[in-house]
Amino acid sequence: MQQCLVIGDPIAQSLSPLLHNKAYELLGLQDQFSFTAEQVTKEQLPSFMQKIRNTNVRGLSCTVPHKEAVIPLLDELDETAKVIGAVNTIVQENGKLKGYNTDWQGIVEPLKKVIDLKGKRVVVVGAGGGARGAVYGLLREGAIVTIVNRTKEKAQILAGDFSVVVSEWPKIVPEIMDIIINATSVGMDPNRDESAVPSEFILPRHIAFDIVYNPLETRFLQDAKKKSATIIHGTEMLLIQAAEQFRLYTGREMPVEEIRPMLISRLLSSK
Ligand code: ATR
Numbered sequence: 001m002q003q004c005l006v007i008g009d010p011i012a013q014s015l016s017p018l019l020h021n022k023a024y025e026l027l028g029l030q031d032q033f034s035f036t037a038e039q040v041t042k043e044q045l046p047s048f049m050q051k052i053r054n055t056n057v058r059g060l061s062c063t064v065p066h067k068e069a070v071i072p073l074l075d076e077l078d079e080t081a082k083v084i085g086a087v088n089t090i091v092q093e094n095g096k097l098k099g100y101n102t103d104w105q106g107i108v109e110p111l112k113k114v115i116d117l118k119g120k121r122v123v124v125v126g127a128g129g130g131a132r133g134a135v136y137g138l139l140r141e142g143a144i145v146t147i148v149n150r151t152k153e154k155a156q157i158l159a160g161d162f163s164v165v166v167s168e169w170p171k172i173v174p175e176i177m178d179i180i181i182n183a184t185s186v187g188m189d190p191n192r193d194e195s196a197v198p199s200e201f202i203l204p205r206h207i208a209f210d211i212v213y214n215p216l217e218t219r220f221l222q223d224a225k226k227k228s229a230t231i232i233h234g235t236e237m238l239l240i241q242a243a244e245q246f247r248l249y250t251g252r253e254m255p256v257e258e259i260r261p262m263l264i265s266r267l268l269s270s271k
Helices: 016-027 045-052 079-084 103-114 129-140 152-162 219-226 234-250 256-269
Strands: 002-008 033-039 057-062 089-093 096-100 121-125 144-148 165-167 179-182 207-210 230-232
Touching: 002 016, 002 045, 016 033, 016 234, 016 256, 057 234, 079 096, 079 103, 079 129, 089 234, 103 129, 103 207, 103 230, 103 234, 121 129, 129 144, 129 152, 144 152, 152 165, 207 219, 207 234, 219 230, 234 256
Parallel strands: 002 033, 002 057, 121 144, 121 179, 144 165, 179 207, 207 230
Antiparallel strands: 057 089, 089 096
């Protein structure tokens, strides 16, 4: 039996075990793989990483607050994860731990289903790990990125790393923007009334994409819907980043189309 895990702090609300275990079941892999969640604090991370070496742990998904801190504890880093500066996926092979980033695909793939990103103007709100993945993926597709973040210094570091511009809401001209992405945790349960995007900046021509998936329809997406903008739920990012992890851990394709309705009904029933 090969073990996969998601670690973070907090971790109780993670939906990764649900997605991966359902996929094992659908593909008949449940006797070969199992997926659990484990709470690991910042302080525990180095000893935890040591503990899993040369065990049956095949895959390790990392979430807040470990995506950057785990990097020096690995043996190898995939080139893309190196550029992004964050790891959400670790694969163990012959006792060696290699880090990857699949978050950026979770941003880019859902957008590509509705728009060709080349030359499109995108406002990325946030400057944390999620935003870094978003900026990397968008630039790779030829989009033009502007960063808006509560803490300007943090935005400037990200902008410097990727050669993009920093702005603030009063200076954003919504008429020339095509896409707005919330890459902050604002609006996440239990702060359902908050949005990092002032609604007056949302126009019908925009695509609004939220990386927050709980609640399914955040305040930002509700505002965008009211403005007749196109919306993309955070569940799309969750599914795609998980599907890329699944491929790295098992070598198989996650049956995303079958898992999506289960994920959505789970989020709606936990309202
Ligand atoms: P992650 O790695 O998951 O993206 P993070 O590094 O903590 O998490 O980044 C969280 C992002 O959400 C940051 O851009 C943060 O803004 P600051 O750089 O100003 O901290 C943003 N964020 C979190 N709470 C916020 C709030 N209440 N209002 C505005 N931005 C917020």
